[in-house]
Amino acid sequence: MWLPRSFSNKAEVKVKAEGGHDFLNLSLNLNLRHAEGAGIVNRRTIVAVASALLLSCAESASAYEEIVVTNGGTLTGTVALVGEVPKAKGYNLVTFPDPLYCGRISDGRGWRLLQAFHVGAGGAFQDVVVAIESIERGKKVESEAPRIEAIDCMFKPFTAVVQDKRPVEVVNMDPVMHDIQAYETSNLGPRVLFNVPLPMNPLHPRELGKAAQYHKHLAGEPMAQVVHMTKGRRVFVMQCGFHAYMEAWGLAVDNPYYAITNKDGRFTITDIPPGSYKVIVWHPQIGGAKEYQVTIGPKQATRLEAKIEAPTGRLYANEAMENPRFGLGILGDAKIVPTLERQRY
Secondary structure (H helix, E strand, O other): OOOOOOOOOEEEEEEEEEOEEEEEEEEEEEEHHHHOOOOOOOOOHHHHHHHHHHHHHHHHOOOOEOOOOOOOOOEEEEEEEHHHHHOOOEEEEHHHHOHHOOOOOOOOOOEEEEEOOOOOHHHHEOOOOEEEOOOOOOOOOOOHHHHHOOOOOOOOOOOEEEOOOHHHHHEOOOOEEEEEEEEEEOOOEEEEEEEEOOOOOOOOOOOOOOOHHHHOOOOOOOOOEEEOOOOOEEEEEEEEOOOOOOEEEEEOOOOOOOOOOOOOEEEEEEEEEEEEEEEEEEEOOOOOOOOEEEEEEEOEEEEEEEEEEEEOOOOOOOOOOOOOOOOOHHHHHOOOOOOOEOOOO
């Protein structure tokens, strides 16, 4: 990196950032020729220092501020999926490790299904993130890291929220090994966040002679990994490197004003500072976030009823089929038995 001649004697950097009631003005005045001549510093060092200060100040100015909200309002409502629920992904268990144990949840024909759309009566859409954007000052942020469990060869919860530069905790409850492969993604494409093994509890039996009948869960060593989102990406996705049907998704948020819909599609967000806001409704398989505008009054309740059109057509490459190239015969006398849940396509 270099500086043009017009900046050879003096470099001045000013930053003005407004966030809440804070105002920041940073000036950096350096006599470059004197500093370089004295052997103290060179142009690259000065530019690097200035850039670091600029970044630090910008982050400080945009940081969320915790305050006591005395007249906050509430946003409550429901999210419904309109239309036919899409088919689940299908995975041929004999092509993955641990088919007998993970096959305790399967369709009875050797296929493990992953249904991303959890929809109840009347289209009640579960596991949808509802988040309020651009709140810079408000209630306390939860300090506890979100926890995702690998249990019965699935990640729970399927949908979560994460925060940039904060950890997410993953723990293995199963008697088989898992491997965490986490990414951030957007229309710019994915980027690896971390890839670490997820050890199992040593008290589990080493050999599962009757894997289909083993239903005990013991927590292995929790793995905490810090999430670093870049280039404006906000979508977090995690998959098991051994069992591709294990997925978990998350949306990165920068304030505590969010909720995840329950089995009835309902959500509630409390202690919202009065004002007008953009609300996003997000699920990993609906083609991006849907946006709504709401106005929150002091100590008042506002309702939002969101209706999401179900995507149509074939959504995934992985679908169950009648006669796969590798069938159950590859297991010999071993049988995949859905002793925990028989899935339906």
